[in-house]
Amino acid sequence: MTFEKTPGWLDWYANPSKPRFKVPAGSVDAHCHVFGPGAEFPFAPERKYTPCDASKQQLYALRDHLGFARNVVVQATCHGADNRAMVDALVHSNGRARGVATVKRSVSDAELQAMHDSGVRGVRFNFVKRLVDFTPKDELVEIAERIKTLGWHVVIYFEAVDLPELWDFFTALPTTIVVDHMGRPDVGKPVDGPEFELFVRFMREHSNVWSKVSCPERLSVSGPPALHGEQHAYRDVVPFARRIVESFPDRVLWGTDWPHPNLKDHMPDDGLLVDFIPHIAPTAELQRKLLVDNPMRLYWPEET
Numbered sequence: 001m002t003f004e005k006t007p008g009w010l011d012w013y014a015n016p017s018k019p020r021f022k023v024p025a026g027s028v029d030a031h032c033h034v035f036g037p038g039a040e041f042p043f044a045p046e047r048k049y050t051p052c053d054a055s056k057q058q059l060y061a062l063r064d065h066l067g068f069a070r071n072v073v074v075q076a077t078c079h080g081a082d083n084r085a086m087v088d089a090l091v092h093s094n095g096r097a098r099g100v101a102t103v104k105r106s107v108s109d110a111e112l113q114a115m116h117d118s119g120v121r122g123v124r125f126n127f128v129k130r131l132v133d134f135t136p137k138d139e140l141v142e143i144a145e146r147i148k149t150l151g152w153h154v155v156i157y158f159e160a161v162d163l164p165e166l167w168d169f170f171t172a173l174p175t176t177i178v179v180d181h182m183g184r185p186d187v188g189k190p191v192d193g194p195e196f197e198l199f200v201r202f203m204r205e206h207s208n209v210w211s212k213v214s215c216p217e218r219l220s221v222s223g224p225p226a227l228h229g230e231q232h233a234y235r236d237v238v239p240f241a242r243r244i245v246e247s248f249p250d251r252v253l254w255g256t257d258w259p260h261p262n263l264k265d266h267m268p269d270d271g272l273l274v275d276f277i278p279h280i281a282p283t284a285e286l287q288r289k290l291l292v293d294n295p296m297r298l299y300w301p302e303e304t
């Protein structure tokens, strides 16, 4: 099957630079995706965008180039609840990738167990309206209860303005919760303003809540972009991510978000995205927790 990309689609950055920042040994890129390839793993009919291909081989080549040891491959919405491309990436990683799936209520226990055996360790609940159709909360609660018995966690993706409305649902979930991209704050607002304070309170009051401090390229309003050797990219995001890293050093994760779905403005150089890390995690200890200890505890607990 051949697919036509969404008009204006930005492909991932070819030939990224070598990061100046050397990540610690054993670092995990804890948020990335594969897209297809569409000819092998067709995109889902209900998808909201059609991307370029981004294969497991290309993902693992990037991992090696950036100096990472492992990946957490998160099911992208363009594949709906068909997890075959993501699972195929895990199975061909020599144990160096774990995954986060999207499932429906109709998933069988045998299918969940097969995914577990392939390395899946979580499910993703997506509340970003431009990406997915609405799923009833009772269906999500049922899924959360079932995956809890496998020791999995729930990854949630939402926009900051929607946190008040979703608060009661999130805080009732029975597993570890991992928030994508700090709940997508509006970084044009103050880092100590009411909107981000609510997110900080969400983490402070609920010790089962973790956050990915990823995607500055998606959150930044004023840049500058991670292009052309820029060593101080996305300056406006730094205070937000650094506050979360310093307040909750044992509950943060970082990921490239390669191949960066749905960027409209520019496609970052992934090497320069890695150079963003020491700005938000300024000490060797914070860097080790963010890139090694925390993701290992969540995704490879049997090795820690």
Ligand SMILES: O=C(O)/C=C(\CC(=O)C(=O)O)C(=O)O
Pocket (backbone or CB within 6 Å): 033, 075, 076, 077, 078, 131, 157, 180, 218, 257, 260, 261, 262
């Ligand atoms: O890659 C991300 O985390 C963010 C996405 C895409 C996405 O989540 C998906 O398609 O599954 C976005 O904001 O468009």
